[in-house]
Amino acid sequence: xxxxxxLAQIIVGCRKxxxxxxxxxxxxxxxxxxxYFYRLTGNSDISDELLSELFVKxxxxxxxxxxxxxxxxxFKIATNIFHDFLxxxxxxxxxxxxxxxQLEAEFTEYKKSGDEQIDKLQIQLKRLDTDxxxxxxxxxxxxxxxxxxxxxxxxxxxxxLAKLHRGLKKLRExxxx
Amino acid sequence: xxxxxxxxLKELLEQFMGSEQARMRLEDIERGEQxxxxxxxxxxxxxxxxxxxxxxxxxxxPHRATAFKWISYRVAAVAAAAIxxxxxxxxxxxxxxxxxxxxxxxxxxxxxxxxxxxxxxxxRLEQIENDLQALxxxxxxxxxxxxxxxxxxxxxxxxxxxxxx
Numbered sequence: 570x571x572x573x574x575x576l577a578q579i580i581v582g583c584r585k586x587x588x589x590x591x592x593x594x595x596x597x598x599x600x601x602x603x604x605y606f607y608r609l610t611g612n613s614d615i616s617d618e619l620l621s622e623l624f625v626k627x628x629x630x631x632x633x634x635x636x637x638x639x640x641x642x643x644f645k646i647a648t649n650i651f652h653d654f655l656x657x658x659x660x661x662x663x664x665x666x667x668x669x670x671q672l673e674a675e676f677t678e679y680k681k682s683g684d685e686q687i688d689k690l691q692i693q694l695k696r697l698d699t700d701x702x703x704x705x706x707x708x709x710x711x712x713x714x715x716x717x718x719x720x721x722x723x724x725x726x727x728x729x730l731a732k733l734h735r736g737l738k739k740l741r742e743x744x745x746x
Numbered sequence: 747x748x749x750x751x752x753x754x755l756k757e758l759l760e761q762f763m764g765s766e767q768a769r770m771r772l773e774d775i776e777r778g779e780q781x782x783x784x785x786x787x788x789x790x791x792x793x794x795x796x797x798x799x800x801x802x803x804x805x806x807x808p809h810r811a812t813a814f815k816w817i818s819y820r821v822a823a824v825a826a827a828a829i830x831x832x833x834x835x836x837x838x839x840x841x842x843x844x845x846x847x848x849x850x851x852x853x854x855x856x857x858x859x860x861x862x863x864x865x866x867x868x869x870r871l872e873q874i875e876n877d878l879q880a881l882x883x884x885x886x887x888x889x890x891x892x893x894x895x896x897x898x899x900x901x902x903x904x905x906x907x908x909x910x911x
Contacts, residue, residue: 586806587806588799588802588803588806591799591802591806592799592802595795595798595799595802596795599790599795599798600789600790603787603788603789603790604786604787604788607787607788608787613788616790617790617791617794620790620794620798621794621797621798621801624798624801624802625801625802625805628802628805628806629805688785689785690781690782690785691785705778705782708779709779709782714753715753715755715758716753726758727762730758730759730762733775734771734774734775736778737774737775737777737778737779738774738778740778740781741774741777741778741781744781
């Protein structure tokens, strides 16, 4: 509750154009949003870019936030930014090239040493379809409820539940298999 | 601000399936999320965060400047309107000012001929109008063909005078 009050005060400050309040939002959400972008793109440079874009959008759009779940509002913007990124053909091509290089490098390294430090999850996530991967990451990093996620995705709550369950079950199977 | 903490996932799942199936699904979801927790994504770089904060500070400044400009423009517009109103008020209600209706008005003539010429034309036009009326009334005293011919001659004559100036 106290956290909600604090957040509400920070948002009021942001709406007044207080850059310190925006910095506080960066400290509160940068890690989660970065994780969300990183798990979806698998690339730290692109994630850096998308995170910067997210906070610039946040400054521009803060006046349109009309209460309700801030996380829901913020991750809606993050999702739109990710979709814009996917739509951009040039960037998509760049992403595929980067991913190809990355996977090749990871595979070579894995064969050489069997290093446990390699991000196995990031490799296995590629075996899920984009929508499922996005849903899993949205749930994990935004910490939204199923009700909020279903509303954001404009689909029935049963659909969101079923998709997430299927996705996580598959992820578990490929990670443990 | 989000209601995830208040959400009872088991109850939610039981709305769609039996208790045993809901328990199994809950287990799958929790285990999947456990895997995600065990494999944390990298953290954003401190330098990146510093850059973002600097970028925000730069973005906030123009927003403030824009707001100031917007207010300034509104004040300027209101001031201009007040000045115009004051000017109108002064010109309308100043006692020493001669009312517009009493002021002599001078018009420049757009016609190249003088008043005498226009009087001649008016007389001829009246004549033509009278002849036309007679024709329309079917006046028996007037011979129609000769009247029309006469009328045409008059019109040609007027047109000639007109172009001569």
